[in-house]
Every structure is written in structure tokens, then in C-alpha cells.
Amino acid sequence: MDADVLIVGAGPTGLMLANQLGRRGVRALIVDRHSGPAQQSRALGVQARTMEIYAKLGVIERALELGQRGTGANLWAEGHKMARVPLGEIGRSVSPYPFLLILGQDDNERIMGEKLRDWGMSVQWNTELTALEQSSGHVMATLRQPDGSTRKIAVAWVAGCDGARSAVRELSGITFPGAPYEHVFFVADTVATGDMVPDELNVYLWREGFHLFFPMRGKDHWRVVGILPANLRGRDDLVFEEVVPSVRREAGSGLSFKSCSWFSTYRIHHRSAERFRDRRCFLLGDAAHVHSPVGAQGMNTGLQDAYNLAWKLALVVEGRADAALLDSYENERIPVARRLLDTTDRAFMLIVSDSWLAGLFRTQVLARIMAFAMGRARVQRFAFGVISQTGIHYRDSPLSETLPGLPEGAPRAGDRFPWMRLMFQANGPVEDLYRKLDDTRFNLIVIGQPAPADGTPGLGGLLRTHGVADDPSNANELASRARISGPAFYLLRPDGHVGLAGTRLEIAAVTRYLSERHIFI
Ligand SMILES: Cc1cc2nc3c(=O)[nH]c(=O)nc-3n(C[C@H](O)[C@H](O)[C@H](O)COP(=O)(O)OP(=O)(O)OC[C@H]3O[C@@H](n4cnc5c(N)ncnc54)[C@H](O)[C@@H]3O)c2cc1C
Incomplete structure (x- = not known):
């Protein structure tokens, strides 16, 4: 070979x-x-x-x-700033990286x-x-x-x-199978000044579509992405200067482009x-x-x-x-791709539809709904989970097994195990759980009961064990971040998703789980 x-x-x-x-x-x-x-x-x-x-x-x-850390997204419509989505604050309890990195x-x-x-x-x-x-x-x-x-x-x-x-x-x-969208995108690397909120994503919704201004490294450096107005589609010789009037119409006359180092147009498809x-x-x-x-x-x-x-x-x-x-690769990733196609498709149609009504909805209603919804903590958390991909789960996978008895709302098999800071020894330091996990092995997290030592017969070298110390600060962290109260154990796959979840740990349950999934530790 x-x-x-x-x-x-x-x-x-x-x-x-x-x-x-x-x-x-x-x-x-x-x-x-x-x-x-x-x-x-x-x-x-x-x-x-x-x-x-x-x-x-x-x-x-x-x-x-x-x-460049994008800590917020600002929504503009018809020259007014309608809403700010505080990306950084929303995800602070979810991930060590609660922002979009540009x-x-x-x-x-x-x-x-x-x-x-x-x-x-x-x-x-x-x-x-x-x-x-x-x-x-x-x-x-x-x-x-x-x-x-x-x-x-x-x-x-x-x-x-x-x-x-x-x-x-x-x-x-x-x-x-799938099809191309009729819309044509443009992308331009520019140096520009204007009303844009510095260091944050600026989204301009307008009657005929949208423009995104991404802050890039360097002074006044913005990547502008948008859809071409209908009258400019189908042109191979298009230059950035021809797009500028439509961008300025929406982003305000104060917008000034000093230079454009790269301009390209492209059509996109939706296919799976x-x-x-x-x-x-x-x-x-x-x-x-x-x-x-x-x-x-x-x-x-x-x-x-x-x-x-x-x-x-x-x-x-x-x-x-x-x-x-290996069968589980398709079982797990096809549903993720199909869901993504559906949601991006719907969101895309909403923000690019050429119809007069959609234009009105985009500039008058959507921006206000977003402003209202993003003030709600639950909506913020949900949106962060979807966009940041931390909310992706494989609950329906054959690799996921949840044993009875876990409290309502606690992580289930298939979920990405939540990020937390915990003490792994009584009176020891508080440590970042994700740093402790070894993603080249399975990890067994044991809560509220004695943890078996690494190398325990039956558990083999493929597995690392992490005992969570009995301590009020741990109990608080487990309850607030993961709604875990009482004894629990979580067998995490190397990619951090829960394979097996239950309350009282029995080594036999772990070895049975692995052997039924054709994994020999
Ligand atoms: C203009 C443009 C803008 C985009 N903007 C965004 C964005 O803002 N956000 C976003 O998430 N996505 C965006 N995308 C999509 C994003 O670029 C892709 O999702 C990403 O590139 C996918 O990565 P990939 O490695 O799967 O495929 P690719 O990046 O396409 O890499 C495939 C590689 O395979 C090589 N290859 C192909 N055939 C063969 C062969 N027979 N033998 C050997 N090598 C081969 C190619 O040379 C290429 O290097 C954009 C795409 C385009 C075109």
C-alpha cells in the first residue's frame, strides 16, 4: 500500500x-x-x-x-442603524472563543x-x-x-x-442535486471610510438585497460582499467603480472608497x-x-x-x-449539511428576493424583528449555537446512547459536551475542561462519584478519565452551564461529542458501548 x-x-x-x-x-x-x-x-x-x-x-x-475579532454585528436599513448583535457577549458562557474571527x-x-x-x-x-x-x-x-x-x-x-x-x-x-441561484455576488477588498462601526461586522439591508462590510486587518480595510443590482448581472467586464453607486446609496453618502485591491463576481449554487x-x-x-x-x-x-x-x-x-x-460519518454529517442547506437557503431568499414586498419586509420589518429578538437572552443563545456551530449535535447517530435517569436539560448523547471551568482535585486549581480533554482519545468525565484511574482493566489506553471533584463551585458550574445535578458520567468521543451518557458509572456499560460500536480499546 x-x-x-x-x-x-x-x-x-x-x-x-x-x-x-x-x-x-x-x-x-x-x-x-x-x-x-x-x-x-x-x-x-x-x-x-x-x-x-x-x-x-x-x-x-x-x-x-x-x-480580526468581530465582537458585534450592526444591522443598517435605509441609512439608519437598527440593531446591534453583541456577538462576543452572547457566547461568553458557551465557548472560550465567543466571537466570529475574521x-x-x-x-x-x-x-x-x-x-x-x-x-x-x-x-x-x-x-x-x-x-x-x-x-x-x-x-x-x-x-x-x-x-x-x-x-x-x-x-x-x-x-x-x-x-x-x-x-x-x-x-x-x-x-x-441542486441548482444555481440566479443572483450574482461580488466581493471587493477595499480601503474605505464611512459610518461603519469600526472593528465590527456591518450589514446593510436594502430594497434590492444586502451589503456586508467585514473589518479586516489594517486601517480602514474593509471586505465588502454583496449582490449585484439586477442591471449589472451578466457582465463579464464589470469593475468595482460600477458597483459603488448602489453601495453608497444604501451605506450613505459619507461612504468613501480610497482604493480597491481585489474585485470579483461569482455565482453560487446550493447542492448536496x-x-x-x-x-x-x-x-x-x-x-x-x-x-x-x-x-x-x-x-x-x-x-x-x-x-x-x-x-x-x-x-x-x-x-x-x-x-x-465509518458508516457513522454519513449518518452524522448528511443531516448537518441538509439542515444547513435548508436554513441558508431560506435566509438567503429572504435577504435577496427581488420582490417589492420582500424588499419592504427586509428594510422595515426584518431589521426591527432582529432588533427586538436579539434583546432576548434565549434567542441570543439559540442564534449563537446555530451560527457558531457549537450547537451541532448527533443525537440520532448510532454512536449516541443516553442511559435513563439524567436530569431534564442535561447534555444528551450526541451533543458537544459543554465548555466549563472545573476543579479536578479537591482544593486544586480551576481548569478549562477543553484544555484537559485529549482529542486523540476517548475521554470519560465522572461527576459526583469516584472516577476509575486511567489504565483501569477494561478501559485500555484509548481512554482518559477526568474525575470532577466534589466541590460547591463545581456543582454551581455544572448546574448553570449544563444543568447537571447529582452523579453522572459522560463518555466523550475524540471529537468532543458525547457517545454514552448516564448517571451511575459502571465500567461494563462503557466497554459494552465501545464493543457494540466496533471499537477495541
Ligand atoms: C468567491 C467565493 C467567496 C466565498 N465566500 C465565502 C464566505 O464568505 N464564507 C464561507 O463560509 N464560504 C465562502 N465561500 C465558500 C468557501 O470558499 C468554500 O466552502 C471552501 O473553499 C470549501 O473548502 P474545500 O476545501 O472543501 O474546497 P476548495 O476550497 O474548493 O478546495 C478544493 C481543492 O481541491 C483541488 N482539486 C480539485 N480537483 C482536484 C483533483 N482532481 N485532483 C487534485 N486536486 C483537486 C483544488 O485545486 C482545490 O485546491 C466562498 C467561495 C467563493 C468561490
């Missing part, structure tokens, strides 16, 4: 998968048909859940250093590309997948190499992280692959789903696809899990 896993595509999804496999010691080969990293930034928003994963990967400091896709790719060196890996550029042949034990992949010659390699698994026109998807005969897997080949990221950029979810969803698949593939490659474990 030439490699355990062939990763096709070195966009954000492929780079995340390569890093996650590399740090788990899997022999993975990552190839891309381009000659080097992308120069354009495309996606901009890094969500809280992605930052949590970056922290476990050891790249969060670099990302925070290069990015960091271009090119920077994200650079950070993850550099990290590959830690595992002795690098991208093989100018290398294109052209054919695939599956057999029961391996896949033969044909690669066109930089000198134009072709080479056949044998690999155990193939990960198609090769974008919306995925060769892996097409060669596997998986359809990609009918399956995310064909035997030994998987689809991840844009190869599996594409949707409107509303909500800055696209890149983040691909990164989470990779985080979901990586630990499962690593266990199977190591021989510590049966290949049946």
Missing part, C-alpha cells in the same frame, strides 16, 4: 483532514492539482467551533494573531499548511487525481504528476476534499451530494455540499466534516475499530 489515506484537494477541508490524520500517526498523502496555495481569501468567517478545533490542533494563537481562507490554509510540517507532511502540488478503481481491499488511484506523466498508487481509503467540481464524487458516480461515501471513498467539504455564504458556514462545515471523519479513519487504519465505524 502506498499510503493509508489519499487526500485529494488541499483547500481548508483537505488540510484539516491531513493535519488530524498526521497527528494521529496515519500515513496520509495530500495532493492538489493547483501549483500552490490559493491567493484569494474567499471565505472569511471562522466560527467558535472551528476555533475550538484549532486550539486542539495547536494553531489557535496564530489564527488569533492574524485575524480571517481569510488563504490565511487559514497557510496556517494549516505550515502545521503539516509538524507531522512530516507536505502537499504534493501540481498533482491531479484522474481515475479511481475500487476493489475490496484497496483503491487504485491514478495521479497526473507535475511533469505530465501518470502514476498509479494503491491506498486503503480516499478522501475527496476536492471542492464543488469534485473528481472523487464524479468518478464514484455520486450525483450532486446524494451520498457522502462510496465504499472506500468519502466526500467532505464543498465536494459534498455547497450553499449560500450567508452565515459564513461553508468553510467551517468542511473543517468539521474533516474533524468528524479523522478520528474514525485513524482508529480503523490502526486496527482499533472495525470499518463499520
